[in-house]
Amino acid sequence: MDKKIKRIGVLTSGGDCSGMNAAIRSVVRSGIYMGFEVYGVFHGYDGLIEGVIKKMNCRSVGNIINRGGTFLKTARSHRFLTPEGRKKAVISLKDKKIDALIVIGGNGSFRGAQELYREHKIPVIGIPATIDNDCHGTDFSIGTDTAVNVAMEAIDKIRDTAFSLERLFVIEVMGRHLGYIALQVGVAAGVEEVLVPEFEFDMKSLVKDIKKGHRKGKFSWMIVVAEGAASANDIARQIFDLSGFRPRVTVLGYLQRGGSPTAMDRILATRFGKAAVDAIARGDCDKMVAMSANTIQLIDFKTACSGKKDLNRDDYNLIKILAI
Ligand code: ATP
Secondary structure (H helix, E strand, O other), X not given: OOOOOOEEEEXXXXXXXXXXHHHHHHHHHHHHHOOOEEEEEOOHHHHHHHOOEEEOOHHHHOOOOOOOOOOOOOOOOOHHXXXXXXXXXXXXXXXXXXXXXXXXXXXXXXXXXXXXXXXXXXXEEEEEEOOOOOOOOOXXXXXXXXXXXHHHHHHHHHHHHHHHOOOEEEEEEOOOOOOHHHHHHHHHHOOOEEEOOOOOOOHHHHHHHHHHHHHOOOOXXXXXXXXXXXXXXXXXXXXXXXXXXXXXXXXXXXXXXXXXXXXXXXXHHHHXXXXXXXXXXXXXXXEEEEEEOOEEEEEEHHHHHHOOOOOXXXXXXXXXXXOO
């Protein structure tokens, strides 16, 4: 164990997602188990600047493993983007004699953590938690699996109506600039088409496929659109203009962020929490815990924030093959 580090802070930052609570629980309890004092920072980096920090005990994190969101609350902090804001955050840490920080969040939060280390040498370890799964170097981030499952369940319900009324549906899912959620849910829900920002799509050929399906007796059709590729309303309008078919539109929106985390997200969060505390104890810093080839690893923040994740083209093609 790094003898200098006695007190660890933990915060959640950026967009909330399911599994953050399970990660906090794991950090707090494994930290205490290993002899650290653990402090919860409320409201992300804003709370760090304001000094909204409370000492945690094992009971502070009871009954939260199954809850979505984050009981520490989260925020997008404009003040932390400035050196002055970060200086205030460091004063709060010093006030409470907190020696190291665990940040649960996405790429933006890790950029902030990098700055904290670069400017003030505060050791920080990150835990990737974002529904978009856009952290490079980890196969999975906490929250993505729950978001995909929530979207899948919603699409399963829409399928009942699409089938019964023989309707065409365009369903918009989250994912920011990535098509990860759209593709995963597209495979899992067995939809006819997925439109993602990573791969070009041609509306004329999409409409040709719909018409061909119609001639073959395929009257219900579900198209999933990633928010980063287009808006569902735009796609529906183009389909109507090109074919005369009037699709129904559903935008799943914030529904996908909440809810009780899946077993996969809880397990991942629990493993990541312990791994982050282990990393602090070893004296590691400026890194993110990651899951790669089913093994927990540590990845530099720089790599995690800079790389671009590829989307699985085989899965994309598979959806088209199975839509015959
Ligand atoms: P999500 O993927 O869910 O949106 P995120 O961590 O990427 O999560 P952001 O809003 O991008 O979410 O970042 C969270 C916070 O991290 C920002 O509000 C800001 O306080 C801090 N942050 C982001 N980028 C930087 C940066 N370059 N320097 C300092 N702090 C940053």
